[in-house]
Amino acid sequence: MQPVLKSVSLDKSQPLQQQLYVALTRLILEAQLEAGVHMPSSRRLAEDMQVSRNTVVAVYEQMKAEGFLVAEPGRGFFVSPSIRSEERRSWSAHNQSIVSCEAGQKGADGKQTAKKSLRASASLNEGNLPFTPGLPDLQAFPIKQWNRIAHHHESRLSLLGYDNIQGYTPLCEAIADYVRTSRGVRCNADQVIITCGAQQALALMCDVLLDAKDEVLIENPGYRGAKRVLQRHDIQLHAVPLHNNVLNVDALAKFSKAKLVYCTPTHQYPMGGSLNIAERLQLVRWAKAAGAWVLEDDYDSEFQFASRPFAAVQGLMDDAPVVYIGSFSKTLMPALRMGYMIVPSQLVEPVLRRKHIVSGESPTLAQAVVAEFMQTGQFNRHVRRMRQLYKSKWQYMVNAIETRLSDRLNIVAESAGMHLVVTFAQDDMPLVQHLKKQGFGSASLSDHFVSENIQENQFSKQNGLVLGFASASEKQIDQCVAVLDAVLN
Ligand SMILES: Cc1ncc(COP(=O)(O)O)c(C=O)c1O
Known part of the structure; x- marks a missing residue:
């Protein structure tokens, strides 16, 4: 040895x-x-x-x-x-402990966990149709336990006034603990800022970090929410193509003056690949050399099935120029509108000044509920149960597609977690409309590619669908596959 x-x-x-x-x-x-x-x-x-x-x-x-x-x-x-x-030298003796997400997971049956604790609502609005990408299984949410905690906090006078602009302190502490142990992030609670979803985190960081004409990089295809934020700024936006369904880190070399790169290293959105350790190190090394910031969007890393989620890029070394962004939209529910970011200490003040202007404090009562949900271990339990549930839905959907449609479309293997990407030759936009008429939400893959007027566009759009299976039942999966079977030719 x-x-x-x-x-x-x-x-x-x-x-x-x-x-x-x-x-x-x-x-x-x-x-x-x-x-x-x-x-x-x-x-x-x-x-x-x-x-x-x-x-x-x-x-x-x-x-x-x-x-x-x-x-x-x-x-x-x-x-x-x-x-x-x-x-490798840059790895310090930081007290990093990455909790095995599988630890303590005792084979909970996904179907059993999907207790019908929320009444199914026939009046879901369009944004909440089954297969809407990123929408969790709301019926599986432990609403009784949640309400018990909410009820407990409702009458606390101390939660009804103004609070800290950064976030409710016990929640910042719980998040710091969580990302340190589950994602290998290096931080203390002073670096956590609570936001109105990951979306506000993105917007705040771009407001604080970007100046006119800065070069900014995004993945192509990539997250439309990030593109919308960036297109508000007077910047030079470059689309970096993917390689093997992850950001092509080799392609970064020619952007030596870039100020910022937005990326989803652990689960590329929407294609699903994960940067391996060599690519992660290459990304950080490039950012340091270019003097650029990495916005690491870790929106759904909790729901990886093949292996434990890869540790965050932010935690690779002490001085990595990375802002880590997380969201409760997938792990709890989108309606909370709660996300968080872990920023290097020198950025805390500027970000808080900006947050003061655009939104003020985040809702304290809701933060107190999330904090207790996390402190009491219910958050980790819920995430473990959902991982099992989504895994079984994913397997069911892959099987249904392979059985009926494998001759007409390809499944992008890496796309898993909460959504599945399928690609095919025909125009995807009409298909999305057709699915919507049948009561199924989905997104067109081609819409995730940046538009022609962005510089450095060497790409060809791919047609396909982003299907958020997490919110669909097995019956709905069968129905959706039947609709695709009828229209794809
Ligand atoms: C890549 C990506 N980032 C972040 C989010 C979460 O955004 P928010 O926290 O604003 O709901 C999503 C949701 O769909 C997403 O797909």
Whole structure:
């Protein structure tokens, strides 16, 4: 065994799998485990660490998925040659603990969890039709527990006045705790700012960071909400194409004067790919060299099925020029209109000044409810249940499409979580309209490509649909697939 591995010691403070993952990734990022090093077999490491072999296998698989390790058939795992050693020094001894999102997850049956705790409403407005991208399963929301907490806070006089512009302090603390442990974000509660959804976070950051004529980069295809924010500014907007369904980080090299890049590194929106560790490091290295900011939109990383979500870009190194943006729209409900961002300390004041002007404080009562929901562990439980539920819906939908439509459309494998992207040759706009008439919300894939007047447009639009299966029942999935079967030819 590599002598350096002997320095790893595990204790009972946190799940063993999580501790082993943190220890091994840190050794790689600190260049103590060099590129190409042959990792011990899972059996050997399990014996040495006195953990089960399954634990080691799970950690190795996760590290392989993130690009820390590569597997060679019959030979085992090696440290990936694509992580250049000078990039690894920046990993500090920061007390980072990435909680295994699978830990404690005891195979809850998705169907059982979808307790009908909210009355189904026949009068959902157009924005809430099944298959609307990003819409969670509202019927599965634990509304009784939520109401109990809300009722408890309603009569607290201290919550009825003005509060801190940054956000309700217990909520900032709960969020800091959550993103540190589940996403590897490096922060303290003073860096958390509560916003009106991720959308306000994006708007505030662009207001604070951008000057006229700045070069700004977005993914293509990408999130339409970000495009709308950026198009308000008098800037030079460049569309960076994707490669393998993630931001093409090689293409950043020619933008050495860019001020900001907006991206979705953990679940590219809408195509679904995740930047691996080498690409993440390349992104941060480019941003540092260019003096650019990375706006990391981590809108739905909780709902990854293939592996544990990759740790956030923000947490890769202490001085990464990254603003991390999160949202409760997917994990709780869009109606809360609550999101948050983690900003470097020097940006806190300017952002708060801007927030004062555009919105004032965020609603305190709602923040207090979310804070208690998180502090009491109900948030993590809900997210775990939803992950199971969405996974089973995703499998059901993939199966239904493959059975009936595989000759006419392609499923983009990476797109999972809460939506599925399918591509096909025919014009997608009329199809979206047709689905809407049948009571199904969806979005046209071609609409996620930036329009022709944006500079550097070397792309061809793809036709397809973004189908938000999270909000659909199995019956509705069957119905929607039947409609597609009838109209796609
Ligand atoms: C890429 C992306 N970012 C952020 C959000 C969340 O936005 P908000 O928190 O404003 O609801 C969404 C919602 O659809 C999204 O798709």
